[in-house]
Amino acid sequence: MRDHTLQALNAERAARRPAVLVTDIAEGTQRLVTAEALTGDPLAPLLRKALASGRSGLVEAEGRAIFLTVQVPAVRLVVIGAVHISQALVPMAAALDLALTVIDPRTAFASPERFPGTELVAEWPDRALGSRVPPLDPYCALAALTHDPKIDDPALQAALRAGCFYVGALGSRKTHAARLARLAEAGFSEAETARIRAPIGLDIGAATPAEIALSVLGEIVQALRHPEGHA
Template structure:
């Protein structure tokens, strides 16, 4: 592979744009197709299908074999609440290759001392999300328990293509949240996208266990369960 091609691929990754690296299996000839140029490519239909699957793989077109390396943007988790659970979540997310961004306008909570090395946005969610942008490779998690902070974040997430939306709180808390979102104009289908109670049901008690349950649910949504009970 040409170094220039590798540099271009890494630059697209850093900008959170998808690419497909096309390698002709027999000759080793390669080209990089950016998401924006995909429609104009001779293999457009095949590339599009592969990109949607999010997985790399071998394909054949008119008797020629290709290997398609799919580079989807790294999945990202955007959280409202610089709280105990998100502190536990930070090192776990890093190991899972999930980019983490934490939003909390309460500057006493959102401090670098509490979140070393984490992207912190000490702003209101509507402002912060304008900067971050929420795409189809983003999970949104509301953890503050405070509707003033969580609700604007949830509303932005519901208007976006986020692959996962979750909100912390008891059934009763969520019931009141649903009423507020209904009043704000969201219908049942939209609100149904919110995972609440949040996280896999592993009986989580401590902040770290809750963080694990949430990240487990995010990974499960991203990858899809594969084991079936026969």
């Protein structure tokens, strides 16, 4: 790999932007395709599929063997609310290699005793997301679980502005309708708020905190691996 290609690849990694190194096996030539340049690339469909899977591998294009070295940022999950569902999420998220952060200003809930070994931020989301927690980005998922607009709404606004690939919120359809009205008053368009998954999680008939946690993580994986199938 040439020095300038390595430097460019490292720059994309540092900025948490996806990229694919395309290597022509027969010729040994390499080129780096960034997310910004993806749309106009002749291999765009193959590159999008590779980025969605997060896996490197050998493909064939126009009768040539090409190796795609895929670089995608580590996926982060930010959970708003140190509730029972969040407690169930912790070990499941770890099994999926998701870097999980729980934010809740209510110190009675956000305690190390209830969340041992978990990155826990006992602050209001707007403050935590602006300082204590790394900035949200398109490789972040955010799940708002407190059912309290004072806590959930600022986090949802931050996630929408950051372009998080997944934004979900707990609550009934009636609750969500009121939430949409508040977000509209805050200046968000219908297209923007349509990105919120609510009621949160896949419809699997979940009843317990663990089942709801499972449905949420299933929906997050679905949004990550099939981005073209969602608004």
